[in-house]
Each structure stands twice: as C-alpha cells, then as structure tokens.
Amino acid sequence: MGFLGSVWRWFSDPAHWSGADGIPQRLVEHVQLSAESVAIGALIALPIGIVLGHYGRFGNLAINISNVGRALPSFGILVIAFQVFGLGDFSIVFSLTALAIPPMLTNSYVALREVDPDVKDAARGMGYRELTQVLRVELPLAVPLVMAGVRTSAVQVVATATLAALISGGGFGRYIIDGLAQQDLTKLFAGALLVALLAMATELSLAGLERVLVPRGIRLLRAPVMARATTFKAA
Amino acid sequence: MPTGIFLTFDPWINWGWLSSHVPLFEDALQQHITLTAIAILGGLVLSLPLGVAAHRWRAFRSPVLAVSEIFYTIPSLALFALLIPYTGLTVVTAEIGLIGYSLLILVRNVMVGLEAVPPDVIDAANGMGYRPLARLLRIELPLALPAIIAGIRIATVTTIGLVTVTALIGLGGLGQLILEGFIENFHTPLVVATVLSIALALVADLSLAGLQRVVVPWARNT
Numbered sequence: 001m002g003f004l005g006s007v008w009r010w011f012s013d014p015a016h017w018s019g020a021d022g023i024p025q026r027l028v029e030h031v032q033l034s035a036e037s038v039a040i041g042a043l044i045a046l047p048i049g050i051v052l053g054h055y056g057r058f059g060n061l062a063i064n065i066s067n068v069g070r071a072l073p074s075f076g077i078l079v080i081a082f083q084v085f086g087l088g089d090f091s092i093v094f095s096l097t098a099l100a101i102p103p104m105l106t107n108s109y110v111a112l113r114e115v116d117p118d119v120k121d122a123a124r125g126m127g128y129r130e131l132t133q134v135l136r137v138e139l140p141l142a143v144p145l146v147m148a149g150v151r152t153s154a155v156q157v158v159a160t161a162t163l164a165a166l167i168s169g170g171g172f173g174r175y176i177i178d179g180l181a182q183q184d185l186t187k188l189f190a191g192a193l194l195v196a197l198l199a200m201a202t203e204l205s206l207a208g209l210e211r212v213l214v215p216r217g218i219r220l221l222r223a224p225v226m227a228r229a230t231t232f233k234a235a
Numbered sequence: 236m237p238t239g240i241f242l243t244f245d246p247w248i249n250w251g252w253l254s255s256h257v258p259l260f261e262d263a264l265q266q267h268i269t270l271t272a273i274a275i276l277g278g279l280v281l282s283l284p285l286g287v288a289a290h291r292w293r294a295f296r297s298p299v300l301a302v303s304e305i306f307y308t309i310p311s312l313a314l315f316a317l318l319i320p321y322t323g324l325t326v327v328t329a330e331i332g333l334i335g336y337s338l339l340i341l342v343r344n345v346m347v348g349l350e351a352v353p354p355d356v357i358d359a360a361n362g363m364g365y366r367p368l369a370r371l372l373r374i375e376l377p378l379a380l381p382a383i384i385a386g387i388r389i390a391t392v393t394t395i396g397l398v399t400v401t402a403l404i405g406l407g408g409l410g411q412l413i414l415e416g417f418i419e420n421f422h423t424p425l426v427v428a429t430v431l432s433i434a435l436a437l438v439a440d441l442s443l444a445g446l447q448r449v450v451v452p453w454a455r456n457t
Contacts, residue, residue, distance in 0.1 A: 003320055070392045071436035073399040075410055076429030079417045083425070159310030163400070166417070176316045180403060185320045192316035196309045203308045 029170030041100030053112025062109035069102025082167040100153040107149025111142035147210035267408025278337030286345025303339040337390040344386025348379025
C-alpha cells in the first residue's frame with residue numbers, strides 16, 4: 001500500500017472523525033476563524049473601497065494598500081500579533097482581518113471606478129439621487145469585481161488560518177504543525193490535503209455565490225475568465 | 236510591589252543585541268534573496284513558453300488558466316506539506332512551490348500582454364514580411380513587456396512574503412529569525428526580520444518599477 005495507503009488508513013480511522021482533535025471539530029474551527037476575519041474585513045474594506053471608487057478619489061492610496069498588503073509577511077504578522085495580544089483567537093482574527101482588507105479594498109475601489117461614466121450620466125438624468133445611484137446602478141454593475149475581491153480575501157484567509165496553528169490556534173493547520181513537530185508524515189500529508197480541499201471549496205463556493213449575485217443583464221457581458229483587479233497570494 | 240512584569244519586560248527591539256548580531260540578519264537576508272531570485276527566474280523561464288503557447292493555440296488557454304487558478308488556491312504551507320513525504324525538508328520542496336506560484340502569476344501576465352498587442356500592429360508586421368518567430372521576438376514580446384514586468388513585480392513581492400513560510404520546513408531566510416524569535420519568545424529577531432521582509436519587498440518593487448521606466452519608457456502607468 002505504501003505511503004498513500006497509510007494516508008488512506010488515517011482518513012478511514014474513526015478516531016480521527018470525533019473529539020476535539022477530530023476532522024469535524026477542526027473544520028468548524030478553521031471555517032469559524034476564517035469567516036469571522038473575512039466578515040470583519042469586509043465591513044471595514046468594502047464601504048471604504050466603494051465610497052473611494054464612487055468618487056474616484058485617492059486612487060493611489062487604494063493601489064498602494066494592495067501593494068503593501070502583498071508585502072506583509074503573514075507569518076510575521078501572526079507572530080507579532082501573538083506577542084502583542086497573547087494567546088487566543090483574538091490575535092489570530094486580528095491578523096487575518098488585516099490580511100483580508102487589501103484585496104477587498106482594492107477590488108471594490110476598481111470595481112466602482114470602472115463603472116461606465118455614460119451609465120452614471122444616464123442614472124443621473126433619470127433622476128437618481130446619489131445614494132440610490134450607488135446602490136441600484138453602480139453596485140450591481142460592480143458585483144463581479146467586488147466579489148472577486150471577497151473571493152481572493154477568503155482564499156487567502158483560509159490559507160493563512162493554517163499558520164494560526166503555530167500560535168496554538170485550531171483548524172486544519174493543527175495537523176500540519178503537529179505532523180511536522182512529531183515527524184508524522186501521514187498526519188502532515190492528511191492535514192495538507194484537508195487544507196487544500198478547504199481552500200478550493202472556498203474558491204468554488206464563492207464563485208458560485210458570485211454567479212448568483214451578478215445581475216442577469218450583465219452576465220452576458222462577462223469574459224469567460226473571472227476577472228480580478230489584482231493578484232494576491234499570502235501564506 | 237508587583238514589579239515582576241516590568242522586570243521581565245522584553246523591549247520590541249534590543250539594540251545592543253541587534254548590533255552584535257548583524258551577520259545573522261545578513262545571512263538570513265542573503266538566503267531570502269537567493270530563494271526569491273531562483274523562484275522568479277525559474278518562473279520566468281517556464282512562463283514565457285507556456286504563455287506564448289497559450290496565446291498562439293487558443294485551445295490551451297482555458298486549461299492553462301483553469302489549472303493555474305486551482306493550483307494557486309492551494310495554501311503554500313499545505314503544498315510544502317504535500318511535497319515533504321517525497322522531496323523532504325529541502326530547497327527542492329521550497330522551490331517547487333515558490334516557482335509554481337510565481338509561474339502562475341507570470342503566465343497570466345504574459346498572456347494578457349500578448350493579447351493587448353493591437354491587431355493593426357500585427358498586420359503591419361505581417362505586411363513588412365515578418366515571419367511568426369521574428370514577429371513574436373521583435374514586435375509582440377517587446378510590446379507585451381509592460382504587462383510582463385508588472386507580473387514580475389507582483390510575483391517578486393508575493394514570493395518574498397511566501398519565503399518566510401518556508402521557515403517551517405527548515406529554510407525561510409528572514410522567516411527563520413521570525414520562527415526562532417517566536418520559539419524563544421524574544422522580540423528583537425522577529426520584529427526586525429518582519430520589518431526587513433517588508434522593506435525588502437518594497438525595495439524590490441521600487442527597483443523593478445525603476446527598471447520598468449528604463450526598459451519600457453512608453454508605458455508609464457502600469
């Protein structure tokens with residue numbers, strides 16, 4: 001059976017499917033940490049990006065935030081947050097939120113900025129007030145890019161949440177960090193598979209959500225490749 | 236008097252220790268730059284033919300993009316962990332991942348750059364009697380250069396961040412000092428290494444932006 005056989009036996013062992021170190025519990029932890037961080041990040045980043053993009057102001061700021069965000073070593077940020085705030089989920093959620101903000105801010109800025117000026121003029125001519133115009137005309141047109149930002153952030157946060165195991169966090173990263181520490185290659189490999197699957201599932205489910213949220217009228221205009229304003233990769 | 240907390244307080248940066256341990260940071264920085272350079276050069280060498288092929292033969296386009304999109308979502312730590320049973324705690328493991336990620340960023344930008352070449356220019360080149368290979372090398376690739384360099388900038392900054400994670404598989408450059416500072420609960424190396432890593436990324440980005448101005452002076456805003 002070899003190595004992959006031992007991985008298969010690890011997954012089929014019922015002991016790994018229950019208890020505090022079981023797969024279901026670790027999945028809940030991983031998703032919870034990630035979801036909290038993305039949600040808090042979205043509450044901060046999206047309004048700022050949308051407002052700045054709507055007025056087309058501070059474009060350099062929005063772009064520079066994405067550059068700086070990319071330069072932040074997630075590993076260092078996590079460890080420093082741990083030193084400042086101590087053990088616990090707060091340190092983890094704090095650093096994951098910091099990493100979640102740049103992609104969403106930049107993408108939502110670009111999304112609103114790229115709305116066709118003719119469409120804005122038409123909306124104004126039809127008598128839309130500013131707020132209604134943003135909510136009913138510009139935002140629906142901006143959904144694909146805004147959601148691309150959310151998707152990028154979410155995948156990145158799920159990835160970085162793996163590192164959280166290093167500072168005693170839960171989640172699937174636990175198996176990888178413990179596997180490395182105990183030189184248990186089977187556990188290490190199984191944990192890595194789980195993390196990779198979770199990241200892909202995040203990407204696919206948010207791509208599905210995006211498809212639902214995009215208004216039918218502009219679905220036809222979309223290029224086959226899902227657009228992103230910027231590329232991000234952390235951890 | 237509860238003075239215990241003050242007695243054990245570890246300053247964020249212990250300048251005395253730092254000044255006597257400069258070589259430690261120099262070595263880490265050097266390893267960091269080497270790991271990054273291999274990843275970017277390797278990614279560039281592989282992405283140029285792939286990007287050109289995907290541009291030339293349309294059938295390649297969607298598979299290349301789909302595969303890269305999926306591979307790109309795999310967290311780096313997970314990828315290293317998946318490779319360790321086969322390639323061990325080695326530079327090979329680290330570079331497979333680092334080259335892979337930079338390759339994905341670069342392939343996309345090579346394709347985007349080639350696609351942005353105006354059809355009129357291609358027509359003109361054809362009319363002037365350029366053969367496909369000469370047209371690619373002398374017309375299309377130079378015009379795609381702004382997008383390619385933009386890709387190199389993103390890949391470089393991204394890779395510098397990712398290299399810190401390889402500390403967990405025994406490499407890491409500056410990441411090694413972050414990990415050691417964390418394990419020994421000693422602030423100076425981890426704070427200084429994190430700041431150096433950010434600084435390295437920003438310096439690399441700025442110098443590539445400078446290179447961009449020299450090499451493609453016609454494209455100022457990419």
